[in-house]
Amino acid sequence: MNFYLIADRYNSSYYSFAKMALRGHSVLAPKAIYDLLSPHLRAAKKHKADAIILSHPKILAKLIRKHHGADKESDSLMDWAGAVFHEEGIKIIVVRPFQQLVSTDTAEHLLRWWVRKQFSRDFPPIPELLWDNVSSTDTAKAEAWLSRFAEAEAIAVDIETYREPIDFHKYQKALDDGQPVAGLAAMMKLQTASGKNSTKMGWCIPKITMIGYCGLWLKDDGSWESYSIVLRIDCMADIELMRRFNALEPMKITQNGGYEATHLIRYNAPLHNWLGDTFHMMHSWYAELPRTLNFIASMFVKDYQYWKEEAGVNMDLYNAKDTYYTLWAWVVMVKLAPDWVKKNYRIEFRKVFPNVTCGLEGFKVDEVEQQRLRELYTKQYDNALARLGTIIYPGFNPNSAPQVKAVINALSTVKFKSTDDKALTKFADRGELELVIVDLIRQVRAARKKLSTYIDTTLMDGRLLYEINAGGTDTGRASSKASNLWVGTQIQNQDNELRSMYIADEGYVIANCDGSQAESRTTAYISQDATLIDSVENAKDFHTRNASLFFGIPEDEIIKVIYETVIVDGVEVQQPKRDANGNILKDKSLRTLSKRINHGSNYNMAAAKLLETMGVKNVIEAKRLLNLPLGMGLKKVCEYLLERFVLTYPDLKGRYYDEVIEKIRTTKMLTTAIGWTRYCFGKPSRLPANKLALNKYVAHMPQSLSVMLVDEAMFDFWLEYQIIRNIVRLKAQVHDEVVYMVKPEHYPETKPALSTLMSRPITVNGRELVIPNDGGACDECWGNLKD
DNA sequence: TGATAAGGCGCC
DNA sequence: AAAGGGCGCCTTATCA
Numbered sequence: 001m002n003f004y005l006i007a008d009r010y011n012s013s014y015y016s017f018a019k020m021a022l023r024g025h026s027v028l029a030p031k032a033i034y035d036l037l038s039p040h041l042r043a044a045k046k047h048k049a050d051a052i053i054l055s056h057p058k059i060l061a062k063l064i065r066k067h068h069g070a071d072k073e074s075d076s077l078m079d080w081a082g083a084v085f086h087e088e089g090i091k092i093i094v095v096r097p098f099q100q101l102v103s104t105d106t107a108e109h110l111l112r113w114w115v116r117k118q119f120s121r122d123f124p125p126i127p128e129l130l131w132d133n134v135s136s137t138d139t140a141k142a143e144a145w146l147s148r149f150a151e152a153e154a155i156a157v158d159i160e161t162y163r164e165p166i167d168f169h170k171y172q173k174a175l176d177d178g179q180p181v182a183g184l185a186a187m188m189k190l191q192t193a194s195g196k197n198s199t200k201m202g203w204c205i206p207k208i209t210m211i212g213y214c215g216l217w218l219k220d221d222g223s224w225e226s227y228s229i230v231l232r233i234d235c236m237a238d239i240e241l242m243r244r245f246n247a248l249e250p251m252k253i254t255q256n257g258g259y260e261a262t263h264l265i266r267y268n269a270p271l272h273n274w275l276g277d278t279f280h281m282m283h284s285w286y287a288e289l290p291r292t293l294n295f296i297a298s299m300f301v302k303d304y305q306y307w308k309e310e311a312g313v314n315m316d317l318y319n320a321k322d323t324y325y326t327l328w329a330w331v332v333m334v335k336l337a338p339d340w341v342k343k344n345y346r347i348e349f350r351k352v353f354p355n356v357t358c359g360l361e362g363f364k365v366d367e368v369e370q371q372r373l374r375e376l377y378t379k380q381y382d383n384a385l386a387r388l389g390t391i392i393y394p395g396f397n398p399n400s401a402p403q404v405k406a407v408i409n410a411l412s413t414v415k416f417k418s419t420d421d422k423a424l425t426k427f428a429d430r431g432e433l434e435l436v437i438v439d440l441i442r443q444v445r446a447a448r449k450k451l452s453t454y455i456d457t458t459l460m461d462g463r464l465l466y467e468i469n470a471g472g473t474d475t476g477r478a479s480s481k482a483s484n485l486w487v488g489t490q491i492q493n494q495d496n497e498l499r500s501m502y503i504a505d506e507g508y509v510i511a512n513c514d515g516s517q518a519e520s521r522t523t524a525y526i527s528q529d530a531t532l533i534d535s536v537e538n539a540k541d542f543h544t545r546n547a548s549l550f551f552g553i554p555e556d557e558i559i560k561v562i563y564e565t566v567i568v569d570g571v572e573v574q575q576p577k578r579d580a581n582g583n584i585l586k587d588k589s590l591r592t593l594s595k596r597i598n599h600g601s602n603y604n605m606a607a608a609k610l611l612e613t614m615g616v617k618n619v620i621e622a623k624r625l626l627n628l629p630l631g632m633g634l635k636k637v638c639e640y641l642l643e644r645f646v647l648t649y650p651d652l653k654g655r656y657y658d659e660v661i662e663k664i665r666t667t668k669m670l671t672t673a674i675g676w677t678r679y680c681f682g683k684p685s686r687l688p689a690n691k692l693a694l695n696k697y698v699a700h701m702p703q704s705l706s707v708m709l710v711d712e713a714m715f716d717f718w719l720e721y722q723i724i725r726n727i728v729r730l731k732a733q734v735h736d737e738v739v740y741m742v743k744p745e746h747y748p749e750t751k752p753a754l755s756t757l758m759s760r761p762i763t764v765n766g767r768e769l770v771i772p773n774d775g776g777a778c779d780e781c782w783g784n785l786k787d
Numbered sequence: 788t789g790a791t792a793a794g795g796c797g798c799c
Numbered sequence: 800a801a802a803g804g805g806c807g808c809c810t811t812a813t814c815a
Contacts (some may be wrong), residue, residue: 192789199789329806399810401794420795449796452809472806477799478805490807493798519799570805614805657814699804703799707805735799735805 001119004044005029007055007098014098018053021101022115037062038548041088051118053111055098063092068305069075079306082114082298090117105681105693106289113299115644122336123302131228131320136237145229146241149248152215156253156327156580157246159211160259160319163191163204163486171203182346183461188486195311197486201458206485208233208263211242213324215250226327228320243269251275255322257292258467261356262484277349278326281333284344284469288681291471297325297360297516300332339668340677347676351470351478351711353719358730359483359491362465363502363782370501374455381447384440391437398441399448407437425615454498457539458487464502466491468732470711474529474696476676477735478711483582491732496742501781508729508741511778512785513754515710515736517542518771522702524601525764526673527656532649533767547594550644560587591620593641601645604653604695607638614638660697661685672701674708674762705764707735709771713757714738719752739782 003025007019015029028047034040034492035058054060063085071587077097085092095114100107117123134142149155171185185205189196246252246269253276254260264270265499282291289295297304307325310318351530357369388396397403404419408427411434422443423694428438457464465483468491470480480490494502504510517536524532531549539545540555548555562585564577569787596618600610611619611634621633629639646653663670664680671677678700682693714733717740721728725748731739738758744749754776761770777785 194789196790321800358809399795401810402812418794445795449809453797457808475806477804481799483806487811490798493796495797506814521810600803605803606801608801609803688801695802696804703805705797739799 001039001050002048003028003115004040004047004049004052005055005098006052006059007033008035008057008059009033010717011055011098012103017101017108018055018098018111021111022053030143036057037087041090044090045088048638051093051115054094054724055091055096058314060094065072065089079165079294079308081110082117083294084118084303092625093118105683109681110299116297117302119548123300123332123716124158124335126332127225129228129321129324130226131317131324132229133316134229134231134241136235142241146248147230147246148217149213149215149245149250152217152248152250154216154247154251154253154276154327154330155245156214156216156276156323156330157211157257157260158255158326159182159261159263159317160209160315162207163210164207165190168203171324186460186487187458189458204486206263206266208242208267210319211245212319212323213245214320216327222508222676224331226324228323230316230319232316239267239269242267246270247272249273250626253277255279255296255326255329256291256469256471258352258356258359258469259484261352262467264361265356275349276330276334277352278333279328280349280352280471281337281341284348285333285337285341286679286681287471287474287476288679292556293322293325293329296329296333300329300336300498301325312537316577330375339704340671346706347674348470348476350577354722354730355468355470355478355643357718357722357730359467359480360467361729361731362460362463362483362488363491363731364463364505365459365501366503366781367462369503370455373498373501374451377450377455379449380443384443384447388437388440390445391440404441408434408762421436422612422615425617429615429617442452450495450498452496453489455501457482457489460485460487464488464491466732468492474678475700476678477707478733480732492734498783499785500516500780500781504780505729509744509747509778509780510731510739510748510782510785511747511754511776512737512739512741512782513708513751513758513776514774515758516772516774517711517737518706519602520598521703521771522706522764523652525767525769526701526705527649527652528767529649529651529656534704543591543595543598546598546648547590549648550594550641551590552598553590558590562587563586576631587620589625590728593618593625597641601642601653603699605642605692606691607635607642609636610642611635620686649768656743657686657694660701661694670697670700672705672708673762673769674705674712676704677706678704705762706771709760709762710736710738711759713754713760716757717750717754721753737751739785742778744778747778751778 003022005015005027007015012033017678019027019029030040030043037059055077060077062082067085077094080094081096083094093114095111096107098134134145136142165187185203187201188204192198192201210232212228212230212443214226216224216226217224231238233239233242246264252271252274254274256279257274260271266373278293278296278342279291282296294306294308307321310321375512392407401419405416408416408419412427412430416427424438424441428435465485465488467481467484469479480492482489520542521536524536535542535545544555544558547558562577563574566575579585596614602612616634619637622641623632624636628640661684664684668680669677670680680697682697684690684694684697710733718730722730727742728750729741731741755773758773759770761768779785
């Protein structure tokens with residue numbers, strides 16, 4: 001085909017890369033740069049161009065003005081990429097800035113995709129948007145639509161929400177009067193005019209303001225049609241109407257519908273037969289690409305036009321468009337998705353159900369304990385900050401990286417670029433005063449973090465709420481964030497020192513089960529390194545075995561009892577040294593060192609990074625422990641340490657890394673033993689320039705397999721014990737750990753059940769892998785479950 | 788004042 | 800030039 005490129009001055013320097021992306025076609029890139037379309041159109045016609053490929057913001061803006069008449073529309077190539085305009089019989093295909101063909105791994109794929117979308121018959125033309133409003137006030141119309149939607153093949157659903165600020169005194173009065181409003185309102189970040197989070201807090205009630213439905217019907221002539229309706233939620237009758245629509249039989253489709261589910265369940269209006277989700281289908285297909293509805297529509301809807309600004313103009317139309325694009329994106333995705341994508345989707349989608357129930361119920365917070373912790377860390381914060389004010393200068397703020405950097409650079413000859421914990425360690429090594437300063441900075445930072453992120457987080461009805469998203473990461477791990485009800489915070493990074501705030505509901509205990517060395521085991525079986533498999537399976541202690549293999553020291557000599565000389569009856573005697581509690585002290589430094597080496601090697605660190613991570617002191621200590629030559633530099637020491645790992649487990653960084661490189665080079669895909677496939681845009685190789693791509697892909701396999709084994713266990717556990725038997729309430733999954741709540745009388749049953757589900761065997765490269773777990777523990781308080 | 792980027796840090 | 804995997808949230812600084 002013939003293509004004609006248009007770029008602005010900046011992007012025109014990347015014409016050659018655009019031509020490369022369109023190899024196999026005749027591509028003309030004009031010498032002259034115009035901000036006008038017409039001279040380009042003439043030239044394109046002369047070239048007999050089938051389409052113009054546009055990477056020119058100003059010309060895009062003119063096209064938008066011409067076709068949409070608006071001045072304020074976004075003219076961003078990023079928003080409009082994938083859109084098409086028709087001018088004088090020529091298609092103008094908007095793409096991302098050509099510059100990205102050099103700076104990103106995905107731009108070429110997307111450019112080719114958007115061109116193919118316009119010319120391949122695989123992408124069906126989509127009927128135009130038809131839409132209308134419904135309301136409980138027009139009963140006849142509403143009933144007619146209900147009947148029609150009951151016959152639909154599928155219904156896409158989308159809600160709009162609002163944080164309605166309330167008068168807290170009135171709310172409090174209603175509470176005092178015993179009215180059933182408890183838990184409706186909560187302190188939360190206020191909504192700005194643009195719908196985003198304000199920095200201000202206030203009492204609000206999360207509300208659904210409208211809900212849109214887009215139905216899909218098969219017409220008599222065999223073609224498909226769709227129609228969107230928008231229902232504003234203004235009164236109880238509207239809510240009842242919404243419940244009836246949501247209960248209809250046709251399958252429902254959403255875009256990241258955990259959001260819809262959370263709000264709708266709160267309205268007692270759950271979606272019946274919710275099976276489709278464009279966000280999760282996109283994640284199943286291209287986990288490394290964006291998953292906004294806008295982007296998904298740009299990939300799958302032929303006549304996609306950017307519509308997100310409609311929100312500020314006509315909210316009803318905006319809502320209707322969301323449902324329309326959700327529906328048609330889903331239809332095209334299902335039509336085009338290869339089998340491996342659908343297989344991924346079947347693995348992923350069902351996880352949304354336990355995830356929604358986890359975050360919606362959340363954890364009860366022990367407010368007495370919360371207050372104790374608040375006072376404890378406020379005191380720590382105030383004291384340390386006051387001392388720093390005296391030592392450094394009044395008003396010095398340790399939470400300000402620029403300020404800290406200025407201070408430590410003023411006090412030292414080496415110049416620090418960073419002021420993070422590792423850098424502070426390096427600074428503290430310089431002397432006593434430095435150590436005092438660093439200790440105080442750490443106290444302030446730690447206390448501030450604990451207070452602002454965890455202790456003072458907003459609650460709803462005394463509970464910590466959150467979301468868990470099965471499609472949140474590149475590897476297939478779940479991600480977590482604050483609740484869609486605008487309270488709480490993410491659950492997967494709760495501070496271990498603060499888990500004492502979270503308690504079981506009356507009559508229940510919190511229980512958990514934790515996988516043991518999960519990623520080391522998956523790494524061993526995936527890499528097929530015989531020694532590593534032996535270590536994870538047969539060593540009494542994995543890190544002790546590592547230390548032994550790394551340094552050629554018998555395992556029973558790795559951890560040594562520390563002896564001291566004491567005088568007994570006037571005679572010098574060697575006795576084991578004991579701590580204040582009478583416990584025998586042991587030197588674990590070799591084991592600790594091997595732990596660090598293992599950690600560094602797992603993520604394919606280079607020597608300099610290991611040095612930075614371990615810190616100078618620890619590397620010097622390692623050098624001494626291992627009797628390395630005095631003249632050996634610290635970076636060389638780190639090289640030596642990392643080399644120990646490579647020599648011990650040669651197949652890991654050897655054969656396995658090569659296998660990943662080759663797999664991606666030839667197929668672009670990595671598939672785990674669970675059957676999850678990741679499409680890889682990166683180009684891993686042994687070249688230093690591609691090291692980060694290599695790192696992420698070699699880390700992907702064990703991380704993904706490990707977490708999906710837990711996910712499968714969690715789903716089975718949820719289905720059997722929460723949904724069918726109704727004796728547990730799932731709380732969270734934290735990658736290799738499952739947390740739930742259960743009545744104590746049922747725990748003897750659920751404990752072995754979850755443990756068994758989590759240790760399900762799986763065949764990896766012909767060997768059976770079982771990831772053992774700690775069996776589980778329970779307590780009324782989450783904080784007591786950790787050892 | 789609001790929006791965004793940068794730096795830092797909590798977890799696995 | 801060299802680069803430790805996967806996340807989300809908070810504070811500060813900065814700019815419109």
